[in-house]
Amino acid sequence: MRDWSHAEHVQAAGVEIVRMAGVLRDGDMSAPVRTCPGWNLAELTAHLGGLHRWVAAMVRDLSERRYDRDGMDMGLPADPGGYSAWLEEGAKVLSEALLSQDPQAPMWSWGADKQVRFWSRRQLHETVVHRVDAELALGVPVLIDEDVAADGVEEFLDVLPYVRWNPGVAELRGAGETISLQADTGAGWVITVDPDRFHYRRSLQPGTVTVRTATSADLMQVVWGRRSADDYAVEGDTGLFGWWREHSGI
Missing domain, CATH: 3.30.1050.10 (SCP2 sterol-binding domain)
Structure with a gap:
């Protein structure tokens, strides 16, 4: 297994966001997501794109507290037909915020690692898992890079004790x-x-x-x-x- 740097996690997260946007581009946004019961693809996309922007805002501010995600304007398009492009735009928003800060700068997180680098890794695997959700919903092949997947298993084990x-x-x-x-x-x-x-x-x-x-x-x-x-x-x-x-x- 390889060890990852903060910058590598950021780069991989950007790739995964763009990749998921491509999966969604011609998809039926009303399709149910069976691995996220109660959601359709539009709701899944709104959730993930909102997370990227929420994290970016906290990282930019090196926030010591959790921001109220529900109270933030994420710029979500009125038409779900624009969700794919909106999700892809979030790759730049997130990457720029994460790369603008020292990976070891202290900030709020819900895990054990209270540093910026927590969020580059977390957003990579959040995106990978939800890309899988979208691919399963649309019936398209699921492919995950082996290095990304191995880190995803270990990240799951790292954060699980803090899932309150x-x-x-x-x-x-x-x-x-x-x-x-x-x-x-x-x-x-x-x-x-x-x-x-x-x-x-x-x-x-x-x-x-x-x-x-x-x-x-x-x-x-x-x-x-x-x-x-x-x-x-x-x-x-x-x-x-x-x-x-x-x-x-x-």
């Missing part, structure tokens, strides 16, 4: 059971569920339960809940992984 809006995360405690996530392309992690917390390490070792996929791209979709149980192999304690999946939604 899902009370199930607080219940991810155990007696030392291990959940191994393995991609045939060579990336792997082992999660240990202890009485007081869970933690992970990079490892190719099997666990109490082992989940195997062909690629890191597949594995990223599994941990983010974008793959059904028919799309990956589980060895060992299947109930343990079912419990993990039930409690680890973001």
Whole structure:
């Protein structure tokens, strides 16, 4: 696995935003998004483009507090036919804000890392996951770069303990059971569920339960809940992984 810099996360996020805009350009914006129940593509796009602009505003100000996203004017077009172009414009807005600041400058975030660099990584993977949502909704092939996907799996594990809006995360405690996530392309992690917390390490070792996929791209979709149980192999304690999946939604 590679280690990423802030600038590389910013660049990759911009690429992903433009890529998603291209997916949406000729799509039916009223199409339901089955992986985000209750949303259609227009609502998904408004959510993601709004997030990019919300983050950009906080980064520009090095805000020490969370801005009220609902109270901000995101410039969303009245016609959903303009949403794709609006989303793409957000790539520049976000990138310029993120690159204008020191990656280690302190600011508010909802994760453990209270620095600008939290947001370059977070917005990359937020965008990748929602691009997958759009592609699944439109029935087009899902392709994720392996380096991006491997970092996406690890970022999921890094931020999961701080997902306060899902009370199930607080219940991810155990007696030392291990959940191994393995991609045939060579990336792997082992999660240990202890009485007081869970933690992970990079490892190719099997666990109490082992989940195997062909690629890191597949594995990223599994941990983010974008793959059904028919799309990956589980060895060992299947109930343990079912419990993990039930409690680890973001």
